[in-house]
Amino acid sequence: MSDVVDDDLYRRTKALLEPGDIDLAGAIVHTDLSGQEDLEMHELTVELNEVIAAHAEMGETYIYAGNDDPEFASNQFQGLTVEDDAFVWECQQLLRDGTFDIVFYYEADVDQAALVAEVRDRGYEVTSVVLDEHGDVTTDV
Template identity: 80%
Template sequence: MADVYDEDLYRRTRALIEPGDIELVGLIVHTALGGDEDLEMHELTVELNEIIADHAGKGESYIYAGNDTTEFASNQFQGLTLEDDAFVWECQQLLREGTFDLVFYYEADIDQAAVVDAVETLEHVDRATTVRDDE
């Protein structure tokens, strides 16, 4: 857990990716976006979807907000493939200490370093932290 910006959020994210049917990796995206910047948060989530889907190699994807089910919480989203609605990623947008942090998790068979490098070039991103179950 060396060089972790927010240890509490790191631990919570790690709990989300505990071993299950598929091996997952997490990504915490710390932003400079305040609670009143909903449009910018949406645009950033779209950009992050494109980066993760591209690196996952699953083809085109869309963002599912879960508005039609009670199984989703507010500010919880999924990236699903256009072809067959397969899982690409899941995300929660959290307002913490006045700015948004986005917590993503997705299958671990991805070039995580390349994902982090691409994410950290985006406007509004302060830093990105990888979360692995084996750390």
């Protein structure tokens, strides 16, 4: 595990990616945004929605905040397809040491290296997170 990813963030990310109905991969976007920068967090989430949606190749998406769903936590969002509300991605915005890390996860059939490279090309620090064949989380910073 990389020094960039703290133990709590590692455990939370692993729990999100553990095997379920679909195989998932993820990306942790490290920001310098504070808890007071809600508009900037929204703008970043919208920008990263566009990146993930393009790589998922599932069509046009929108961001669902889950305000009407008691199963959703605050700072938890989903990218869903406009056509049929299909899952594209989910994220949790986690405050760590005064700044946010955003943990995204999505179906593992995307080109993970290309997706992470595009996020980096946009100027963001990102950690790629995938499960290996043993179900262990591997990261690439």
